[in-house]
Amino acid sequence: MSQPALVVTDLVRKFGDFTAVDHVSLEVQPGEVFGFLGPNGCGKSTTIKMICGLLAPTAGRIVVDGLDVATQAEAIRARLGYVAQFFNLYDTLTVRENLLFFGGVYGVPAGELEQRVDHWIDRLDLGGVAGQRAGQISVGLQRSLALAAAVLHEPVMLLLDEPTSGVDPVARRAFFEVIAELAASGAAVLVTTHVMDEAERCHRLSLMNRGRLVTEGTPTEIRALAGGSIWQVEVAPAGRALTLAESRADLSAVALFGTKLQYRVAEENGTGAPEAVAEWLREQGITTGPPKPVRPTIEHVFLQVLRDAPEEQP
Amino acid sequence: MRRIRAVARKEWLHIIRDPRSLIAALTLPVVLLVLYGYAVNLDLNELEWAVCDQDQSATSRALIANMSGLERFTFVGAIDDPEDTEQLFRLGTARGVVVLPAGLERDVFAGRTVPVQVLIDGSEGTIASLAQSYLEGAVNAFGAQISRDQARRRGLAGALGGQAIEARTRIYYNPDLISRKFLVPGLIAIVLMMLAALLTSGVVVRERERGTFELLAASPIAPSDLIIGKLLPYILLGLVDVVIAVVIGWVLFDVPVVGSPLALIVVSAIFVLTASAIGLFFSCVTSTQQAAMLLALASTVIPTMLLSGFAYPVRNMPLFLQGVAQVLPATHYIALLRGIILRGAGLMHMWPNVAALVAIGLLWPTVAIRRFRKAL
Incomplete structure (x- = not known):
């Protein structure tokens, strides 16, 4: 029985009076793609930064591959792959130079480095821009480059903070195929998103709001949380109809x-x-058409959860 | 090692792709050395002088003609009244006036020592004392010449006039050679210190500003590997600057390297490492490039200029400042440069300076590594 790749227990992070992460607990198994959903500013990125050892938790415990972040941060870093929310590789280095650098920094053996760099350039369709400076390629390719740089050293746990922001739907689909492949080969993946079609592709999901985990389950389980039924109706004028319905x-x-x-x-x-x-x-x-039933999606659950959450000012 | 190499390679790519820092690194030593070399000059290159000839004799005219022919002496004219001297000084037309009294020729031929008044504009201390020694020297030399001629005519070979003895020592004192040779090694040290600290002051804080620090911090690289990897390319660049500076000292200021070039490179490498580590230290503890640059410059250039013995001898400082001077890497580096470049001294003979430089050279990178934090 393999141990969980990541165990987070009662994690808390405060910035002054503001509690960004409020007693979050979660577990990710090897081979699992774990989706972390929530609106901007809900504490997703803060949680990921604490797992990476970039921010110290106010309270709580993080264990990666059996190692505690508090005491073995360096050993853990070698087991993690991290794609940050914003592109932060070196603009003036070429795609290939960036990959060679990060491979070197993560200690990929010199004999294998070139070969692995070539493999990921090929797999993530970076061949056409391998010699171009990273600052001059498209946002989509930059995201692919960031992913390649994060997986060269074959991490146990991959942390992706909104990896597909600014990427078109086709590229996003390809991106998630690669993520699924990595998981199939045994890596645990924690991916934050607020894009619902990405959430549908995860094995398990956690909904986060105002620093708290609201609910957790498989996409099917989450969808089932949507009680009642969802309806859709053509309206005009749309803006006023929305205000009225709300x-x-x-x-x-x-x-x-x-x-x-x-x-x-x-x-x-x-x-x-x-x-x-x-x-x-x-x-x-309001002019309306006839109401039609709609299959509930995670987005419906999400909107419901946000609405049901107690309104408290931070 | 693999990680240090990856960092060093990346840092090198940054240097060669950022034309600003590369141009600065290669042209600043030239600009600064030439600028300082010519500006910081303790010599008087042109002495404007005037005369008040109250004798109007063949002897007085001979004296004026003689002095006008001297190198660096520029004769600006004659005045009738010594009272006009102030006017000349106020306008800056002359720095000194020689007053030849009436009866000069008569007294000279009578064998009496004639007092010749030399008036100096004392508003600029260093220049004033130089002008004084130049003018006194010239007058005394001429006096001695006359004494010798008279003695020869009277058959008393070797008899000397009273004023000639003191004058000779002044003439032989040549401040030009001494000040140049003395200043060039100090200039090399200051230029290197400034450049190395300036170039490395950005290397960590820039990554923080651009956000690339986040990925570095999330990686398993050890602070020591990162700091050493970042320093290596700058040490290489600094050594290129050493060569440029030494060549300029040699070609433009005529200060050749008498001692061992290898010794020069070794001590320079230690010095550049230290200066780069100081810049990197400030890069680790600040949050903007501007702050890092300012702190690095202020904390290296100012104490180095004032306390390292570059122009003002450490020996003449109060005891407390002598202590401060001992912890400045430039103090020891300048002493070593003077030894190697001017006197051809070997490192064995200057071991206290070598030991001090190595100690300071180990201290600063250690401090930088200790102060480096992976936190955001």
């Missing part, structure tokens, strides 16, 4: 997709029934 306490997961308004209803009858809501909107002067 003002109703009996609707949750209210969101607007173009001219389509979505909402979750808790009950199928009475004034809260989907048709009754559409009827109510028409009475308020």
